[in-house]
Amino acid sequence: MAKSNRSPRRSAATSGASGGAGKSRVVRLGLVQHACPPSAGKPANLKTAVAMIRDAAGQGAQIVATQELFMSSYFCQVESDKLFALAETIPGPTTDTLCALAKKLRIHLTASLFEKRTAGIHHNTSVMIDPAGKIVGKYRKMHIPDDPRFFEKYYFTPGDLGWQVQETPHAKTGMLVCWDQWYPEAARLTALRGAQILFYPTAIGWYHKETPFDRAQQIDAWRTIQRSHAIANGVFVAAINRVGVEDELEFWGSSFVVDPGGVVIAEASGKEPQVLLADCDLGRIDEIRTGWPFFRDRRIDAYGDVVKRFVDPA
Numbered sequence: 001m002a003k004s005n006r007s008p009r010r011s012a013a014t015s016g017a018s019g020g021a022g023k024s025r026v027v028r029l030g031l032v033q034h035a036c037p038p039s040a041g042k043p044a045n046l047k048t049a050v051a052m053i054r055d056a057a058g059q060g061a062q063i064v065a066t067q068e069l070f071m072s073s074y075f076c077q078v079e080s081d082k083l084f085a086l087a088e089t090i091p092g093p094t095t096d097t098l099c100a101l102a103k104k105l106r107i108h109l110t111a112s113l114f115e116k117r118t119a120g121i122h123h124n125t126s127v128m129i130d131p132a133g134k135i136v137g138k139y140r141k142m143h144i145p146d147d148p149r150f151f152e153k154y155y156f157t158p159g160d161l162g163w164q165v166q167e168t169p170h171a172k173t174g175m176l177v178c179w180d181q182w183y184p185e186a187a188r189l190t191a192l193r194g195a196q197i198l199f200y201p202t203a204i205g206w207y208h209k210e211t212p213f214d215r216a217q218q219i220d221a222w223r224t225i226q227r228s229h230a231i232a233n234g235v236f237v238a239a240i241n242r243v244g245v246e247d248e249l250e251f252w253g254s255s256f257v258v259d260p261g262g263v264v265i266a267e268a269s270g271k272e273p274q275v276l277l278a279d280c281d282l283g284r285i286d287e288i289r290t291g292w293p294f295f296r297d298r299r300i301d302a303y304g305d306v307v308k309r310f311v312d313p314a
Contacts (some may be wrong), residue, residue, distance in 0.1 A: 007259035026281040027170040029197070030056025030064040033255045033264075033272040035244030038073045039122045042086070045071050046094065048273075050101060055275045057105040067240045067255070068112045068178050068201040069124065074308060077247050079154045087116035095127060095135060103133030108168050117138070117157075124156045124174040127199060128166045134195040135164035140264055141177040144187065149207060149248055152179070163189040170198045178202045181226055181239065185306070191233035192295075196282055198229065205251035219252055223264075231262040236280045236288040243271055260288040 032052045036045050047160055049070050056064045064125070069075075071094060075083045101103060102109040108130055128137030140159030141311035144152045163186065166173045174206035175193030179202045180186045190198060204222060208213050222239075230237040236259055243253035256267040257278035289295065307309045 003194070025171075027057075027063060027197070027280050028061050029082045029238055029257060029278045029280060029281065030059065030061025030239045031149055031255045031257070031268065031278070032056060032064060032066050032070070033240060033243060033253055033276060034067070034070070034267050035251075036070065036242060036246065037244060038246055040066065040073070042071050042094075046047065046097065050097070052273070052275050053101060053107075053109065054105065056277070057107050059275070059277055061107065061277060063110065063168065063173065063197075065107040065109075065199050065238060065240050066111045066201060067242045069114055070204040070242070071114070074242070074249065074251075076152045076155060077149045077249060078226060079151050081239050082153070084122065087114040087122050089117075090125060090127060090138065090185075091135065092114050095129070096142075096181045098127075099129050099133040099135065102129040104133060105133045108135075108170065108173075110173070110199055110201075111172040112156075112177060121157050122155055123159060124152065124177055125159075126177055126199070127207075128173065128175060129166075130168070130289060135171075136168075137163055137164060139175040139177070141180060143179045143183055145179045148154045159197065164271075165190065165193045165195045171280070174198045176200050178204065181222075181229070181230075184229065187229035187233055187235075188235075191235050195235060196285055197236040197238060197280060198233075200226065200237065200239045202239055203251065205249040207248065208248055215252075223254075223256070227258050227262045227264070228258055231292070231295060232257045233296065234260040234292065236260060236282075236285075241275060243269070247307055256293075260284050 053064050065204045070085050110128045112126050115123040119270050124141035126139045127135050130136045140161050142159040148152040172194045174190035226237050240255045244252045253270045255276050258264050258266050268274040268276040
């Protein structure tokens with residue numbers, strides 16, 4: 001049985017991000033963290049996710065987010081042409097189910113899927129679905145890793161939709177995916193487009209032979225980089241990871257939400273399935289950006305080299 005954390009709504013703040021002085025704008029997020037055992041098929045994983053999405057909505061979540069590629073085990077540990085059969089078109093059977101669910105529950109739902117665009121072109125794609133059951137946003141993962149047990153370049157074409165923001169009644173959101181979370185450029189450019197909450201569906205874990213030191217260092221780096229995105233951009237960041245052992249990887253869970261000051265306001269178990277709730281007061285964005293005006297002080301006239309692969313010494 002998946003655990004849930006029941007957190008009370010925060011009291012009103014003294015300022016709002018876009019609602020004017022004296023107003024608080026609080027949005028409740030629901031992050032869905034679960035295992036995807038290699039023995040489970042797509043119908044079983046979808047059933048698990050649907051039940052947890054219902055749980056999140058029942059606890060007042062207004063925007064619910066899945067983990068990365070939640071419909072299957074993390075198949076990128078090996079290169080096999082047979083695994084392309086897991087991919088679906090968007091719209092397709094899974095998005096049809098999720099659209100109907102979002103409409104019934106009256107929520108916004110962001111989900112991470114293995115998209116078949118056409119024969120030979122596949123993407124790691126997130127969608128945003130509104131309470132009317134319509135797909136109102138799509139993002140294709142831009143940064144694609146290629147490491148032992150993370151052979152994503154074999155499966156995924158790099159995204160070509162750019163950095164996007166989804167306008168919802170609750171908040172302006174940005175959808176990024178896993179490996180994107182290590183790149184400050186992705187967070188910055190999405191925030192510059194107006195995103196108030198960045199979602200990072202994730203599949204990250206340890207190789208079985210890694211030392212305790214390596215394990216501690218890796219999860220600390222993972223938390224630190226995402227906290228830094230929140231601080232540098234004055235936004236909320238929500239990371240959604242999976243749990244469980246799949247072949248050579250042990251996924252470390254620990255889904256979390258961090259506020260614009262870098263404070264972790266909610267964190268899930270490292271081992272157990274969980275519906276993680278977090279109340280995000282958008283008034284914190286205005287408060288933090290007023291005290292830390294990083295956008296104001298950017299030297300946009302001096303950043304030309306950032307678009308180069310490497311800057312050779314003079």
